[in-house]
Amino acid sequence: MMLLSHGSSAVRSRNLCLMVYLSLMFVTSHNLPDGSCNLKMTFRNFRLILSWELEKQSTVPTHYTLWYTVMSKTDDMEIIESCTNVTTPFCDVTDVWKQAHETYVLKVQGFRGKAMLFNCSSSTLSSNILYEPPEFEIVGFTDRINVIVKFPPIVPKIYGEEIQHHLLLFIKEESMGIVKMHEPKINGNTTGNFNYVIDNLIPNTNYCVSVYFKPKYLENRIQSSSKCTFLRLDQESESSEYAKISLIITVFSVVFVFLGTIILLKRIGYICLRDNFPKVLNFHNFVAQIFPGLPPTEAVNAVEVISVNKKKKVWDYNYDDDSDSDHEVALRPSAGGYTMHGLTSRLLSQVSAASQEPEMEGSEAEESDPYEAEPEPHPGPPTVPKPSPCHTSGPYERRESLCQDSFPEDNCSSAGGSGDRITFNVNLNSVFMRAPDDDDSEESPLVSSLPEEIINLEEDPDQMESSLLVASGERSQLLDLSPFSQCLWTEEDTPSDRSDTSDFDVDSGRDGYIMR
Amino acid sequence: MNNRCILQLALLLCFSTTALSLSYNLLRLQQFNSSVECQKLLEQLNGRPADCLSDRMDFKIPKEIKHPQQFQKEHAAFVIYEMLKDIFHVFKKGYSNPDWNNTIVTDLLSELHQQMDLLNTTVVEKLGEENKRQAYSMIILRLKSYYVRIRMYLEAKLYSSCAWTVVRDELYWNFSFINRLTDKFQN
Numbered sequence: 001m002m003l004l005s006h007g008s009s010a011v012r013s014r015n016l017c018l019m020v021y022l023s024l025m026f027v028t029s030h031n032l033p034d035g036s037c038n039l040k041m042t043f044r045n046f047r048l049i050l051s052w053e054l055e056k057q058s059t060v061p062t063h064y065t066l067w068y069t070v071m072s073k074t075d076d077m078e079i080i081e082s083c084t085n086v087t088t089p090f091c092d093v094t095d096v097w098k099q100a101h102e103t104y105v106l107k108v109q110g111f112r113g114k115a116m117l118f119n120c121s122s123s124t125l126s127s128n129i130l131y132e133p134p135e136f137e138i139v140g141f142t143d144r145i146n147v148i149v150k151f152p153p154i155v156p157k158i159y160g161e162e163i164q165h166h167l168l169l170f171i172k173e174e175s176m177g178i179v180k181m182h183e184p185k186i187n188g189n190t191t192g193n194f195n196y197v198i199d200n201l202i203p204n205t206n207y208c209v210s211v212y213f214k215p216k217y218l219e220n221r222i223q224s225s226s227k228c229t230f231l232r233l234d235q236e237s238e239s240s241e242y243a244k245i246s247l248i249i250t251v252f253s254v255v256f257v258f259l260g261t262i263i264l265l266k267r268i269g270y271i272c273l274r275d276n277f278p279k280v281l282n283f284h285n286f287v288a289q290i291f292p293g294l295p296p297t298e299a300v301n302a303v304e305v306i307s308v309n310k311k312k313k314v315w316d317y318n319y320d321d322d323s324d325s326d327h328e329v330a331l332r333p334s335a336g337g338y339t340m341h342g343l344t345s346r347l348l349s350q351v352s353a354a355s356q357e358p359e360m361e362g363s364e365a366e367e368s369d370p371y372e373a374e375p376e377p378h379p380g381p382p383t384v385p386k387p388s389p390c391h392t393s394g395p396y397e398r399r400e401s402l403c404q405d406s407f408p409e410d411n412c413s414s415a416g417g418s419g420d421r422i423t424f425n426v427n428l429n430s431v432f433m434r435a436p437d438d439d440d441s442e443e444s445p446l447v448s449s450l451p452e453e454i455i456n457l458e459e460d461p462d463q464m465e466s467s468l469l470v471a472s473g474e475r476s477q478l479l480d481l482s483p484f485s486q487c488l489w490t491e492e493d494t495p496s497d498r499s500d501t502s503d504f505d506v507d508s509g510r511d512g513y514i515m516r
Numbered sequence: 517m518n519n520r521c522i523l524q525l526a527l528l529l530c531f532s533t534t535a536l537s538l539s540y541n542l543l544r545l546q547q548f549n550s551s552v553e554c555q556k557l558l559e560q561l562n563g564r565p566a567d568c569l570s571d572r573m574d575f576k577i578p579k580e581i582k583h584p585q586q587f588q589k590e591h592a593a594f595v596i597y598e599m600l601k602d603i604f605h606v607f608k609k610g611y612s613n614p615d616w617n618n619t620i621v622t623d624l625l626s627e628l629h630q631q632m633d634l635l636n637t638t639v640v641e642k643l644g645e646e647n648k649r650q651a652y653s654m655i656i657l658r659l660k661s662y663y664v665r666i667r668m669y670l671e672a673k674l675y676s677s678c679a680w681t682v683v684r685d686e687l688y689w690n691f692s693f694i695n696r697l698t699d700k701f702q703n
Contacts, residue, residue, distance in 0.1 A: 071565050071685050074572050101582070101689040105566045123565040127692065217695040218552060 037120035043131040046156035051090035052108050061110030061117045063087050071103040098160035102126045131213035138209050140229035144199040151191050162188035167213045175207045203233045544701040550631040551691040557624045558688045562615045563681030571678040575665050578658040581693050592700040593639040602663035604628040613680045
């Protein structure tokens with residue numbers, strides 16, 4: 001009996017112990033030391049980071065698992081996949097929590113191996129976020145500071161909404177105890193480097209700048225960091241000079257590399273440069289080609305024309321012998337069969353413009369007349385007919401009629417007359433020339449190729465009124481002298497007389513020359 | 517005489533417009549401060565939401581309040597006034613929660629009353645009956661139903677601690693919605 005009682009008591013005690021043990025195990029398994037886990041929501045680098053810390057935790061778990069739900073709905077706890085078995089006491093819930101105005105209830109489980117060390121629950125308001133300041137840089141110039149705030153390349157969101165709905169960006173400028181706040185506007189498109197310039201600053205002054213976020217509808221729960229810079233007076237010029245120097249160095253480097261490459265290629269024969277250039281690329285006489293030299297000057301011989309005024313002999317249809325004898329007396333046959341007559345500038349002007357150079361008709365006469373006239377000083381001073389009618393004609397305008405007179409006191413009414421000399425260029429190939437110093441008897445007129453055209457005026461003077469054929473060595477030119485019939489050579493000063501072409505005055509006794 | 521009267525009326529209209537715009541800006545700032553103060557007071561009231569998950573309820577606040585789109589200043593002010601008035605009526609029964617500090621409840625009710633009075637004198641009384649009828653649109657009716665649901669929930673839960681915790685949490689976010697409506701004063 002005693003043995004049975006002892007056995008039964010032992011069994012009961014053992015069962016009791018077992019039950020206590022099991023109950024303790026059961027209780028401990030369900031009432032894990034939750035502790036109080038402090039949850040903290042942080043906005044760091046534009047990401048929502050949920051972190052937690054457990055109080056009075058002797059054993060540090062190796063990994064954690066998070067569950068969550070919201071108070072506005074009756075949904076059950078939901079595991080956060082991105083925060084399952086994380087080894088760190090924080091987790092990125094940016095893409096998980098998309099409810100802005102919500103109370104989130106979290107359950108954090110800490111494990112060490114497979115054993116759960118703790119299980120804590122807590123709630124946090126979505127607005128209860130600690131906004132860490134963004135990264136920024138400042139660049140100081142003479143009178144301004146460029147603040148560069150670094151935003152992520154992708155549009156940041158808070159609870160699925162653009163950040164401008166939740167927070168504001170502030171830039172604080174502080175100097176010498178004076179604080180200024182700047183609020184640059186940010187929106188959903190603000191990505192990358194966000195630049196903001198603080199201008200109208202005082203040079204040679206130290207400025208401290210801090211950038212921070214402020215919740216839109218809550219009081220400041222912020223952190224801020226500041227960076228300081230001293231605005232030097234020559235800070236901007238230095239930076240610009242550095243830029244210029246670097247630019248120059250870069251350009252020179254590029255040019256040097258380019259030239260070196262060209263030279264190297266030429267030396268190794270990859271580039272062959274021609275030495276003999278085409279003629280068109282020959283620029284040795286480039287200047288000479290552009291500015292050709294002046295053509296050789298023509299041989300010019302000065303011819304001195306001496307005007308001799310002779311009385312105009314008007315044929316009065318008198319066939320008396322006296323007139324004939326006068327003509328005969330006036331004529332002086334030349335050795336070459338030419339009659340020398342006096343020549344005035346008028347005759348020169350009668351040469352048409354068709355001939356480049358004036359053709360001197362009867363220049364021999366001109367040459368000889370002075371010599372003929374000289375021994376006859378009595379006839380009076382030769383007068384030169386007024387050349388004014390002649391000078392109205394076009395072709396004759398080229399020649400300035402300068403009256404040259406052996407008698408300086410004569411009135412030279414030539415328009416271009418300056419004094420009593422007439423100077424003009426004469427084509428020696430078209431005129432008969434004789435040197436002024438040659439004797440009359442030895443005269444040998446320089447005739448190149450002038451054909452002899454002897455026109456007997458006496459025979460038919462009427463036919464000669466409008467044409468004078470002058471043959472030169474190379475060409476023959478028909479001169480129409482009818483417009484100039486009034487510009488006849490007159491030995492007397494009768495400039496106003498204008499006679500018809502049929503009434504031209506002809507010196508009598510002319511042989512070979514038509515004198516008008 | 518007539519010209520003088522017309523001139524006085526014109527000046528009064530101009531100044532009243534300016535005064536009204538200035539008053540809206542001042543009202544906006546005051547409303548922000550009042551909302552922040554009310555939220556602080558609500559946070560001081562005891563209650564752990566994590567312990568009352570079984571007492572949660574979706575009160576279905578109107579979407580126009582949660583995400584306000586287009587609101588005229590006067591209508592936004594009227595909606596805010598109505599919301600404050602209903603919140604006041606809900607927390608008037610807060611003295612029945614033994615876990616709450618009555619001082620905090622008193623401060624909360626006082627803050628709500630001051631803000632309501634300000635809105636009433638600056639905006640609501642100046643609204644004509646026609647404007648009130650326009651303001652009494654579906655939005656106001658749905659808002660009224662929302663607060664009726666809250667009051668009925670409290671009654672059904674017998675004003676328990678968890679029920680008050682859930683209601684406190686719900687009305688905490690009401691002030692965030694009021695802040696978004698207050699932004700319309702800038703229009």
